[in-house]
Amino acid sequence: MSKAFYVTTPIYYPNAEPHTGHAYTTIIADIIARWKRLEGYDVFFLTGTDEHGLKLQRAALERGLQPKEFVDMMVEKFKEAWKALRIEYSRFIRTTDADHEELVKNLLMELWKKGLIVKGKYAGWYCTSCEKFFSEGEYVEEEGRKLCPIHMKELEWVEEETYFLKLSKFQDYVLKVLSETDVVYPKEYVREVVSKLRLEGLKDLSITRPKSRVFWGIEAPWDRNHTIYVWIDALLNYLTGIKLLKDKEFFSKYWSEAHHIIGKDILWFHTIIWFALLKMIGIPPPKKVVVHGFVLMGGKKMGKSTGNVVTIDELLKDFDADVVRYCLMRVMSLDKDIEFTFENMVDMHNNELADILGNLVRRLGVLSKKKLGGVVSKDSIDEELRREAERTIEAVRESMNKFRFSEALVKIFDLFRYLNAYLNKTEPWKKEKPNYELYNAIEGLRFGVTLLWSFMPYTCEKIAKVFDFKIETIDKLVFGKSEKFVVTEVPLLFKKIKKKK
Ligand SMILES: [Zn+2]
Numbered sequence: 001m002s003k004a005f006y007v008t009t010p011i012y013y014p015n016a017e018p019h020t021g022h023a024y025t026t027i028i029a030d031i032i033a034r035w036k037r038l039e040g041y042d043v044f045f046l047t048g049t050d051e052h053g054l055k056l057q058r059a060a061l062e063r064g065l066q067p068k069e070f071v072d073m074m075v076e077k078f079k080e081a082w083k084a085l086r087i088e089y090s091r092f093i094r095t096t097d098a099d100h101e102e103l104v105k106n107l108l109m110e111l112w113k114k115g116l117i118v119k120g121k122y123a124g125w126y127c128t129s130c131e132k133f134f135s136e137g138e139y140v141e142e143e144g145r146k147l148c149p150i151h152m153k154e155l156e157w158v159e160e161e162t163y164f165l166k167l168s169k170f171q172d173y174v175l176k177v178l179s180e181t182d183v184v185y186p187k188e189y190v191r192e193v194v195s196k197l198r199l200e201g202l203k204d205l206s207i208t209r210p211k212s213r214v215f216w217g218i219e220a221p222w223d224r225n226h227t228i229y230v231w232i233d234a235l236l237n238y239l240t241g242i243k244l245l246k247d248k249e250f251f252s253k254y255w256s257e258a259h260h261i262i263g264k265d266i267l268w269f270h271t272i273i274w275f276a277l278l279k280m281i282g283i284p285p286p287k288k289v290v291v292h293g294f295v296l297m298g299g300k301k302m303g304k305s306t307g308n309v310v311t312i313d314e315l316l317k318d319f320d321a322d323v324v325r326y327c328l329m330r331v332m333s334l335d336k337d338i339e340f341t342f343e344n345m346v347d348m349h350n351n352e353l354a355d356i357l358g359n360l361v362r363r364l365g366v367l368s369k370k371k372l373g374g375v376v377s378k379d380s381i382d383e384e385l386r387r388e389a390e391r392t393i394e395a396v397r398e399s400m401n402k403f404r405f406s407e408a409l410v411k412i413f414d415l416f417r418y419l420n421a422y423l424n425k426t427e428p429w430k431k432e433k434p435n436y437e438l439y440n441a442i443e444g445l446r447f448g449v450t451l452l453w454s455f456m457p458y459t460c461e462k463i464a465k466v467f468d469f470k471i472e473t474i475d476k477l478v479f480g481k482s483e484k485f486v487v488t489e490v491p492l493l494f495k496k497i498k499k500k501k
Pocket residue numbers: 127128129130131148149150151152
């Protein structure tokens with residue numbers, strides 16, 4: 001039986017079209033999923049949408065729609081975007097799915113019965129856009145008015161009955177998990193949440209809203225006048241997705257290998273709140289929470305509230321999906337925010353994809369046709385080239401295991417550079433039948449293309465077709481195994497793009 005692997009994206013809030021920030025996280029998750037499949041793992045990849053809450057309720061009503069009608073419409077935009085970007089998820093979960101609502105009600109009812117949910121009162125200054133209360137020191141004071149620090153609009157005084165989840169009991173547990181395990185990756189992100197936790201302590205969390213204010217949510221099963229707070233509803237999707245209540249064996253197999261991919265802005269919820277909630281339910285923390293920085297445009301975080309959004313439609317107008325995937329991952333870094341511009345993309349497209357990979361494929365294809373009638377037969381092995389190709393597998397695997405995708409791409413392209421240099425050195429165009437040179441170089445290309453497949457699946461499959469080889473799992477990559485390569489047509493893979501003035 002093959003080893004299991006579980007990877008998730010956060011579920012996205014479908015109050016606007018998906019943008020490059022969403023694409024960044026989702027492409028990272030897709031590449032991890034594809035890479036693990038390539039390594040022979042049995043992968044479950046979950047993404048989806050977080051469809052409840054006041055913001056969506058309002059957005060829908062403003063358009064004269066019922067919330068469900070509105071989210072049904074918006075969800076299609078996410079599905080279309082992921083299809084266009086060649087994202088291959090195992091399930092697209094919606095928090096309005098029947099099995100999810102059932103799970104949320106079931107689990108929270110258990111916690112209610114255990115006395116881990118208690119009635120209380122909440123009062124404070126509230127931002128309707130954030131759906132969040134702000135305490136003194138958090139909000140901005142201006143001419144006697146209290147403003148949301150994010151939206152800079154006036155806060156409302158809200159006083160309401162609510163139910164609290166008794167998180168405070170689990171502070172020591174969460175601290176222990178965070179300080180004694182390496183579940184958060186990269187580790188630097190732990191410091192921030194741990195110091196906040198030490199400073200502020202873990203407070204009980206208000207997890208319901210009065211239905212009179214927020215009707216668009218999952219009903220609290222112990223009190224029909226309340227709906228469940230979106231964050232709690234949303235986090236539990238990771239359990240619904242792998243069938244916690246339907247298939248225990250399926251769940252256990254994947255949960256022990258759970259990897260949550262998240263942006264650094266939602267780290268608190270995905271560690272402190274989530275680990276405590278899991279503990280209450282009796283489930284260990286995920287294996288890894290992989291954290292990345294923001295995608296910046298002109299130095300600012302991309303997002304609806306900052307107004308500097310590049311939608312996925314806009315990206316795909318100028319570039320093929322594989323090129324978008326390549327360029328985003330070429331600058332990807334977990335430790336830092338990344339800056340992403342059209343100029344950078346054009347440079348990467350022209351200087352790396354077209355000049356190095358496109359050129360290599362073209363040279364090998366054209367030479368095979370011209371010199372060997374398109375048929376390159378098995379030949380003896382160039383040992384140095386073989387070592388270079390095999391070394392690349394190990395080097396790329398090392399980077400992939402550390403989620404250093406940019407580094408992995410550089411290593412793959414180093415192999416392509418090596419192969420271009422190999423052609424320059426051996427000059428097969430000067431020989432009458434350069435079968436040996438071309439066979440070895442195409443074997444090298446086969447290695448590189450297999451390693452690149454998770455990043456650029458469509459392009460790699462196209463290259464495989466040019467030379468008539470198959471992309472197989474990495475354990476089957478043996479240099480000199482190919483019987484022959486047959487080239488019929490050599491397409492131009494990357495047409496150079498001019499910079500916009
Ligand atoms: Zn706000």
